[in-house]
Amino acid sequence: MTFGCLSLLRTGYQSGQLHPGDVWRLFLSRARADKEAHATGSALSNLGVTPTNAILSIVDQSRVCMHLEHIKQPDRARGRELFLWATPILVKDNFCTDWTKWGLLTTCASRALESFQAPYDACVVDILARDGAYVFGKTNLDEFAMGCGSTDSALAGPVINPWSFHQPGTEKPLVIAGGSSGGSAAAVAAGLSPVALASDTGGSARIPAAYCGVVGLKPTYGLFSRHGLIPLADSLDVPAVIANSVADVSAVLFTWLDPDLQPTTSLDGTCVPVEPSWRNKTRAQLLQMANESPTCLEPPTRMRIGIPLEYHVPGLDKNVAKVWDQVAGWLVDELKYPVRVVRMPHTPMATSVYSVLCAAEVASNMAR
Known part of the structure; x- marks a missing residue:
């Protein structure tokens, strides 16, 4: 699944070699x-593999069967292809995931919400569902997404990195998955799902993705609606995505930016309007990457890659x-990108500033 699992699913569905029921049963059985x-x-x-404890809840088999009875092949003849159909x-x-639609609780891994039945889908979940994707479970996390190891779930205990190897009776410890989106990262890395939604406040998607050896992306703040994302720190929270490849992450971003799939909650004050010309250009580039087109590797004009000098900190592991x-x-020799060393002198202050802002906003949100 390393090289564009979602593109293989699309091709298989279109050719008739794959059926949604078979694919869903595979991932449900693995979960x-x-x-x-x-x-x-x-x-x-x-x-x-080592059990990950990555998943908090899974849809009932009866709901899967009911959904399969009503699923229909997208009508490509009408000029509208569902990019993530049956994914x-x-x-x-x-x-939030609509309880009546999915039968999945929204708990934030907290005893305070362990029975909460959300009455609607979060905006980013709704968009994927409109495109035909199927939500079959919810992933484990640090309680209220406040943590960096996915070790503080009040409902299920810590997430375990699938790269751990533990034998009963030995002292070799299990390895953490990173957090707070450790459940999403561990699930993708263990092959429990081809893609998982995450959130990122201060590294909550990127850290566990790195720990688990998968791809995690925090999109630009304000690009996508946070409606239905239970807040931690409003000025930092962003819906994110974790998958096995850049191609699969691109496929999700391509869908999130689809103007035909936007619900009314997509412009709710938590995101900013997008210029149509920018949206069209960006979606064209994402489509190339999602389909793994060779042209997507061509360096864009005037684009340079900077490596911050301050990120080479004394504690950086020599292998990293x-x-x-x-x-x-490789970026220079193979892809011909200009790579430069850049300075970001305020980097040493970032952690302190983040800690103050995050703590203040978390306190405000938890007091509601």
């Missing part, structure tokens, strides 16, 4: 196997620094 192995304390699930997705459990330098060289 259930992970949950069962963790519940029984098994060192390995029947998937052959199974997981959603971080701080996004080595790979970083190798990637920079």
